Amino acid sequence: MSSIHLVLGGIRSGKSAYAEDLAAEIANGQPVIYVATGTVTDDEMAERIRRHRDRRPATWQTVESPLNPVGALRESGIQTGSAPVLLLDSLDGWVSNLLIEHEGMVASELEARTVGAVRRFASYVGEIDADAVVVSSEVGHSLVATSSLGRQFQDLLGTVNQEMAATTDxxxxxxxxxxxxVKPLSP
Incomplete structure (x- = not known):
């Protein structure tokens, strides 16, 4: 029986390290597939990605996909029972990439497309009978962004986080x- 655990937090809150520990605990020595959505945009981001890589066990498989994690997982041959745990880091990176990829798209259309992608990920986890840990930034505690793009990102991520939280255990x-x-595992 598959399950999804959403791990939220602010920037540098420790959410990724916690999610990695949680994934390792759930996997109990079995394979973990790390689904990376981050992209190198500058030296600071390259360093951030390097720190994340260095922290992970060498036995973990990494699947990089900034726009379509489900497609990348399917292409990598992940099948039912082949990985007890998927670790998606991060939902906010994925949303940011989709926002940039579809710049200029009507907000309601982008929201529908993005929420649909998140639902497909949740369905995929159930389809392959895996457990998943999903990392995302919590934007609800931050200031409202001063730019239109920043506000669109905050609104979209807030909606996506709510959608993911509603489908998680x-x-x-x-x-x-x-x-x-915040939300306990169901008995």
Whole structure:
């Protein structure tokens, strides 16, 4: 039986490290597939991605996909039972990439497309009978962005986080490195 655990937190809150530990615990020595949505846009982002790579066990398989994680997982041959845990890091990176890829698209159309992609990911997890840990930034505690693109990102990610949280078995908010359970696993 598959499950999805959403891990939310602010920038540098410790959410990725917590999610990695959680994925390793769930996997219990079995394979973990790390689904990376980040893209190198500058030296700082390259360093951030390098730190994430260095922290992961060498036995974990990485599937990189900034726009279509489900398609990339299918292409990599992930099948039912072949990986007990998928770790998607991060939902906000994926949303940001989609926003940039579809710049100029009507907001409601972009929202429908993005929410549909998130639903397909959740369905895929169930289809291959895997467990998944999904990392995303919580934008609800930040200031409203000063740019139109920033506000569109915040609104879209807030909607996507709500959609993901509604379909998950558990939600944890990481605050200053401390995990706070928001939605418990169902019995």
């Amino acid at each position: 558990a939600v944890t908010l990481v605050v200053a490195g401390i995990p706070v359970r």
